[in-house]
Amino acid sequence: xxxxxxxxxxxxxxxxxxxxxxxxxxxxxxxxxxxxxxxxxxxxxxxxxxxxxxxxxxxxxxxxxxxxxxxxxxxxxxxxxxxxxxxxxxxxxxxxxxxxxxxxxxxxxxxxxxxxxxxxxxxxxxxxxxxxxxxxxxxxxxxxxxxxxxxxxxxxxxxxxxxxxxxxxxxxx
Amino acid sequence: xxxxxxxxxxxxxxxxxxxxxxxxxxxxxxxxxxxxxxxxxxxxxxxxxxxxxxxxxxxxxxxxxxxxxxxxxxxxxxxxxxxxxxxxxxxxxxxxxxxxxxxxxxxxxxxxxxxxxxxxxxxxxxxxxxxxxxxxxxxxxxxxxxxxxxxxxxxxxxxxxxxxxxxxxxxxx
Amino acid sequence: xxxxxxxxxxxxxxxxxxxxxxxxxxxxxxxxxxxxxxxxxxxxxxxxxxxxxxxxxxxxxxxxxxxxxxxxxxxxxxxxxxxxxxxxxxxxxxxxxxxxxxxxxxxxxxxxxxxxxxxxxxxxxxxxxxxxxxxxxxxxxxxxxxxxxxxxxxxxxxxxxxxxxxxxxxxxx
Numbered sequence: 001x002x003x004x005x006x007x008x009x010x011x012x013x014x015x016x017x018x019x020x021x022x023x024x025x026x027x028x029x030x031x032x033x034x035x036x037x038x039x040x041x042x043x044x045x046x047x048x049x050x051x052x053x054x055x056x057x058x059x060x061x062x063x064x065x066x067x068x069x070x071x072x073x074x075x076x077x078x079x080x081x082x083x084x085x086x087x088x089x090x091x092x093x094x095x096x097x098x099x100x101x102x103x104x105x106x107x108x109x110x111x112x113x114x115x116x117x118x119x120x121x122x123x124x125x126x127x128x129x130x131x132x133x134x135x136x137x138x139x140x141x142x143x144x145x146x147x148x149x150x151x152x153x154x155x156x157x158x159x160x161x162x163x164x165x166x167x168x169x170x171x172x173x
Numbered sequence: 174x175x176x177x178x179x180x181x182x183x184x185x186x187x188x189x190x191x192x193x194x195x196x197x198x199x200x201x202x203x204x205x206x207x208x209x210x211x212x213x214x215x216x217x218x219x220x221x222x223x224x225x226x227x228x229x230x231x232x233x234x235x236x237x238x239x240x241x242x243x244x245x246x247x248x249x250x251x252x253x254x255x256x257x258x259x260x261x262x263x264x265x266x267x268x269x270x271x272x273x274x275x276x277x278x279x280x281x282x283x284x285x286x287x288x289x290x291x292x293x294x295x296x297x298x299x300x301x302x303x304x305x306x307x308x309x310x311x312x313x314x315x316x317x318x319x320x321x322x323x324x325x326x327x328x329x330x331x332x333x334x335x336x337x338x339x340x341x342x343x344x345x346x
Numbered sequence: 347x348x349x350x351x352x353x354x355x356x357x358x359x360x361x362x363x364x365x366x367x368x369x370x371x372x373x374x375x376x377x378x379x380x381x382x383x384x385x386x387x388x389x390x391x392x393x394x395x396x397x398x399x400x401x402x403x404x405x406x407x408x409x410x411x412x413x414x415x416x417x418x419x420x421x422x423x424x425x426x427x428x429x430x431x432x433x434x435x436x437x438x439x440x441x442x443x444x445x446x447x448x449x450x451x452x453x454x455x456x457x458x459x460x461x462x463x464x465x466x467x468x469x470x471x472x473x474x475x476x477x478x479x480x481x482x483x484x485x486x487x488x489x490x491x492x493x494x495x496x497x498x499x500x501x502x503x504x505x506x507x508x509x510x511x512x513x514x515x516x517x518x519x
Contacts, residue, residue: 021502023372024435024491026196031431035484038477041424049470070420074243077250077423078214085204089197124222131211138208145197156194199369247416250423251387258377262370297395304384311381318370329367 029096030087034080037103041076044069044110061114068113071124072106079127082134089141091160094167095134101170102130130170137163202269203260207253210276214249217242217283234287241286244297245279252300255307262314264333267340268307274343275303303343310336375442376433380426383449387422390415390456407460414459417470418452425473428480435487437506440513441480447516448476476516483509 024031048069051062079102087095109126140159148154197204221242224235252275260268282299313332321327370377394415397408425448433441455472486505494500 021491021494021500024487025495027434028488028491031435031484031488034427034431035481038424038428038481042474042477045421045471052470073420073423074246075218077246077253078211080423080427081207081253082211085207088200089204124225125218128215131215135208135211138204141197142201142204145194145201148194149198154194247419248391250419250426251384254380254426255384258380261373262377297398298391301388304388308381308384311377314370315374315377318367318374321367322371327367 026092027087029092030084030099033083033096033099033103036100037076037080040103040107041073044072047110047114065114068110071113071126072110075125075127079131082131082138086134086137086141089145090137090156091163094160094163095137097167098130098134098137098170102127105130133167133170199265200260202265203257203272206256206269206272206276209273210249210253213276213280214246217245220283220287237287241283244286244299245283248298248300252304255304255311259307259310259314262318263310263329264336267333267336268310270340271303271307271310271343275300278303306340306343373433373438375438376430376445379429379442379445379449382446383422383426386449386453387419390418393456393460411460414456417459417472418456421471421473425477428477428484432480432483432487435491436483436502437509440506440509441483443513444476444480444483444516448473451476479513479516 047065051065079099083095083099083102086098105127140163144154144156144159148156220238224238252272256268256272256275259271278300313336317327317329317332321329393411397411425445429441429445429448432444451473486509490500490502490505494502
């Protein structure tokens with residue numbers, strides 16, 4: 001029994017060492033997308049600050065940039081929460097891919113907002129399709145977990161493959 | 174020693190397979206509440222967009238909806254952070270329960286804000302009691318961890334039971 | 347082989363029990379900083395609500411407080427995301443330290459915003475240096491993970507020491 005306890009300690013300590021890298025392994029794509037989104041936020045904030053300083057010349061330009069930034073920031077926590085939940089519940093690769101596409105859509109929305117209001121009125125919402133896709137991923141991941149828990153059948157691998165394949169559909173315009 | 178190494182690899186690989194489902198096991202209620210909150214955010218945003226399009230008829234209506242939405246969005250990251258911390262540090266069930274009640278309070282706040290301003294001025298803050306409860310849960314969870322670390326006494330089970338019981342007190346009006 | 351299976355179950359169950367406390371172990375400093383930031387948010391919101399109620403006397407005072415609060419809230423999700431990513435990817439101690447300094451800078455920004463606008467125009471952005479530091483920590487953590495994965499060389503300990511040492515540089519004015 002002494003050997004067993006010793007082995008237990010050995011394995012537990014090894015698990016602790018492995019754990020930190022295992023955590024990073026499961027989220028590193030999500031972290032990368034989060035970092036890109038932070039860079040984009042900084043870019044938006046820079047635009048707002050620049051317009052804020054030269055406010056006296058054109059107030060409408062400042063208002064447009066400020067409004068675009070606020071709309072983006074309003075949706076940001078929702079996006080982060082859904083992306084991380086989808087990545088943790090199902091698979092990080094399609095979630096991160098959808099996140100990158102969301103950031104591209106957001107960039108287009110922001111630039112379009114700053115342009116002439118006559119030609120581009122992007123409305124309040126954007127990226128609905130991507131948020132919906134991430135939302136579905138979360139639902140499928142939780143449904144799969146509940147299936148595993150109460151019926152013992154695990155379809156995670158199949159579901160992950162389907163999610164990866166379906167994420168390419170987001171590339172459609 | 175060869176058997177030991179082999180056993181180590183076997184157990185580690187098994188731990189990795191189990192790990193993904195174990196992560197979901199500890200957070201799935203929190204994810205469900207987050208998904209409901211995302212649905213609610215989408216509902217709020219839909220309301221704002223609808224008022225934004227029919228802006229020319231009643232500007233005061235648009236301003237009220239927009240203001241209610243902004244107040245809700247201002248508090249959203251704080252709510253998410255506290256709920257997830259409470260769920261991770263102590264127990265997900267009472268945290269998710271408090272989260273659901275918070276969403277109900279938020280819905281009532283938003284609907285009340287859209288009504289006649291004379292009869293309903295819900296102010297800037299809402300759901301203070303629930304945030305405070307989640308805050309306390311975090312504190313207790315961290316305090317319990319520090320107790321475990323420095324004194325070796327683990328009251329987690331008792332504390333979890335107390336938190337579950339206390340969360341029903343949030344139902345009081 | 348029966349002994350092995352039994353041992354496997356024993357160790358797995360033990361790992362599950364340990365897991366919950368291990369999770370708290372890796373994030374408790376981050377949770378504490380998050381709780382402090384929630385307290386600060388509540389303080390800001392209290393200020394806004396107080397000014398909102400006495401709005402009829404000085405509208406400019408309400409606008410300043412409201413604007414300061416909105417700028418702080420705009421940057422809040424970004425800050426939380428970067429701090430948690432840095433803490434998870436590399437080391438929680440320097441991330442939490444940088445987080446505390448960020449909160450101090452934010453407090454100073456908010457108080458400065460409420461003062462006379464002539465002497466204090468803190469602009470739209472604040473705490474850029476700290477966000478940049480946390481951003482770098484994330485990058486280094488992910489880079490280190492990729493090095494470990496593809497080349498098998500793990501510099502995590504050295505990098506953690508360097509990050510802890512570098513975080514003190516944030517104290518420089």
